[in-house]
Amino acid sequence: MSAAASSLNLAITFLFWLAVAGLATGMLRRAALWRAGREAPIAWLGLLAVPKRYFVDLHHVVARDPYIARTHIATAGGAIAAMALVAVNYGLMLYASFLNTAIALFALVMLVGVLFVWHRRRTPPARLSRGVWMRLPWMLAAFAIGLLALGLIPLQFVSGLSALVVVALLGLGAWTLTVGATRGGPMKHALAGLLHLAFHPRPERFRKTEAGAEAGTPTTALKPLKLEQGELGVGKPVEFRWNQLLSFDACVQCGKCEAACPAFAAGQPLNPKKLIQDMVTGMAGGSDASFAGSPYPGMPLGAHQGQPQAPILPGLISPETLWSCTTCRACVQECPMLIEHVDAIVDMRRHQTLQFGAVPGKGPEVLANLRETGSAGGFDLGVRYHWAIDLDVRQISAGQAVDVLLVVGEGGFDMRYQRTLRALVKVLQAANVDFAVLGALETDTGDVARRLGDEATFQNMAQQMIAQLSAFTFKRIVTADPHVMHCLRNEYPALGGHYQVFHHAAFMAGLVSAGKIKLRAAADKEQRFTYHDPCYLGRYNGEIEAPRELLKLMDLSLHEMERNGMRGRCCGGGGGAPLTDIPGKQRIPDIRIHDARAVRADTVVVACPNCTAMLEGVVGPRPEIRDIAELLASALET
Structure with missing residues (x-):
């Protein structure tokens, strides 16, 4: 081996361990930001689950965009394999030529992926962030070319200049992947993302079901606040749980949440991607002036800033941003990094509502109605089922069991939706379903109170409803309101209420499939x-x-x-x-x-x-x- 080749090997070994040291130092600095958050359980076994969560759960979302899925597999897969071999060959000072060949092979795979990244960045969709992200393909390409040269250039042809070029390319890529990432650069998502998969705020997302949920039901229930322990939501960045702060750092700024958000599409001042980046800014301290993506509609960049211990509203984000969200979870559904945007928004709403009562619009009136009357509209509960007086609908009683309990929700007071409810009763009666209603005993489930951040009112209403239901005997609940269904099925179990709950569409489909309902040809079947x-x-x-x-x-x-x-x-x-x-x-x-x-x-x-x-x-x-x-x-x- 020539002296130049030997020097190159030693230089790369030094560069490798320097990069490892830089990565470790940077990760400790980043981890200090996460650790400033509130405590959350640490499931160390989650580290063992990372490969499955990465290759199955995460890539299940990424695969919806085949172009990006293939690009990510080539770029990330090639890079990880090549770096693993560099660690073995140069970290352990083996300097085996066959390992260099393998490094070059994976570097070529990575370079092909980088070409696709570069092609996407030539004319990027509006949802993608620009700025430093536009330089990322060049930085990754430099690293891939350096690795490729390392394996392809025969050692006898290594000269001082070629060795210097190889080391410079590898150094540029190593800085991007280590120090640059831990200082908040684009590759930050790769490091934080893997840890996010291990310590996800909702580990139940990686299981098929959670306690009390129907098989196959997504894990979407909000977690109850421990009000008796003084939990009042999130008012400062450090009041998020530490693994939520970690999850914000996992954002890759792809903007898929932005493209899916109904509020953003309508021009309301909400962009889920920017909201997550604002939380990163608040966690580390600074302003949003350097954000390289789409701003909140109608709000210029540079007007917001935050600090870990400073109030989030109104300095870091405006109240209008917080209250624009419909909690539809389209952002969560589209996020390839599995970030929980809605949980963060509701946590901040809880603080505004419980601490300050700062709910805009008609929210305060509705919350007061719920507390005082058990109805969002302030109605007399005795009139909820007046639409059913002529339909011979039975009210449940403590001494008589029924198969189905029909819970209608707030829709029972609405004249338009009463047409739907009458139709549903007609179907149930035609199928000879043994059902009854709660009548004047039915109170609101508290769904809208919880979404508006009034966790105290929600928990009081839920406990009242659970106590009411415990007095009767029924096998299952049917409702025509998905919000009622979600509360009863998914959110009440945490407070002690466990029920088998069906949406009316699923229940009616079962009746028709079982032959309990006979259908005639639809008169309007020619319509679209x-x-x-x-x-x-x-x-x-x-x-x-x-x-x-x-x-x-x-x-x-x-x-x-x-x-x-x-x-x-x-x-x-x-x-x-x-x-x-x-x-x-x-x-x-x-x-x-x-x-x-x-x-x-x-x-x-x-x-x-x-x-x-x-x-x-x-x-x-x-x-x-x-x-x-x-x-x-x-x-x-x-």
Whole structure:
């Protein structure tokens, strides 16, 4: 081996261990920022689960975009394999030529991936961040070329100049992947992302079910605050749990959450990607002036700044940003790094509501109504079932068991939704279902209180409802309101309420499939139907097939909108958004009706009272809005 080759080997060994030291030092600095957050359980076994969570759970999301999925596999896979071999060959000072060849092979794979990264960055979509991210392909290419040269250049041809070039290329790449990453550079997401997968704030996301949930139900329930211990949400960056701070650092700024957000599309002052980056800024200290992505609509960059111990509102983010969210979880559904944006938003809302009572719009009035009357609208609970007086609907009693308990929610006070409920009762009676209602004993489940951050009111209402239900004997609950279903099915178990809860679409589909209902040919089957997925039925509970199966059983043609199923567009009616009413350039339901017009739908089929109200509120020519129960009731064989 020539002296030049020997010097090159020693230089790369020195560079490798220097990079390791830089990475360790930088990670300790970054970890100090995370550790400033509140305590959270540390499950060290999560480190063993990282490979599965990375290659299965994370890539399941990434694979929705085949171009990026292949690019990521080539770039990240090649880089990890090459660096592992460098660690063996140069870290351990083996200097084996066959390992150099293997390093070159994986470096070539990485370089192919980098070319695809560069091609995407030539004309990047609006959702991608620019700035230093535009230099990332060149930095990665330098590293890949250095590794490639290391394996391809025969040692006898190594000269001082070529060795210097190789070391310079490797040094540039090593800085990007180590020191640059730990100082907040683009590759920060790779380091934080792996730890985020190990110590995820919602480890139950990686299991099929959580306690009390139906099989296959996504784990979407909010975690209760320990109010008796003084937990009042998040008012400062350091009040997030440490693993939430870690999760913010995992953001790759791909902007998929931005592209999916209904509030951002409507021009309201919310961008989920920027909100996460603002949390990173608050965690480390600084301003948003250097953010290289899309700002909050209507809010220029540079106007917000924060510190770990400083209040988040209004310095780091504006209240309008916090209250624009519909809690639809489209951002969470699209995030390839599995970040929980909605949890962070609700945590901040909790602090504003519980500490200051700072809920905008009609929110305070509704919260007061819930506390005082048990109804969001302040109605007399005795009139909730007046629509059913002529339908011979039985009220449940303590001494008599029933198969199904029908819980209607706040929709029982709404004249439009009463048509849906009457249709549902007609279907249940036609199928001879043994069911009853709570009547005046039914109070609100507290869904809107929790989404508006009033955890105290939610817990009080939930405990009241659980106590009420415990007095009766029933096998299952059916409801036509996905928000009611989600609360009873997923959020009540943490407070002691465990029930088998069905959405009316799934329950009716089961009745038809079992032959308990006879259908005649639909009179309007020549119309074009499209189905709008409610967020709290689809993304929150994973129920996207039952409504479509029911439409198929009714022999109705379905013309899907571009965004459907788990990726359906929000109607704008969740999370208390109609109450806070933050203005934008257009209304979210108008955008959804535009989607329906694009497929030339005559009728939009809905399965949620909020969706019905929001979509029927669109002004001007639009398709007819009909609940799926209304369609089934009209198709019953007389």
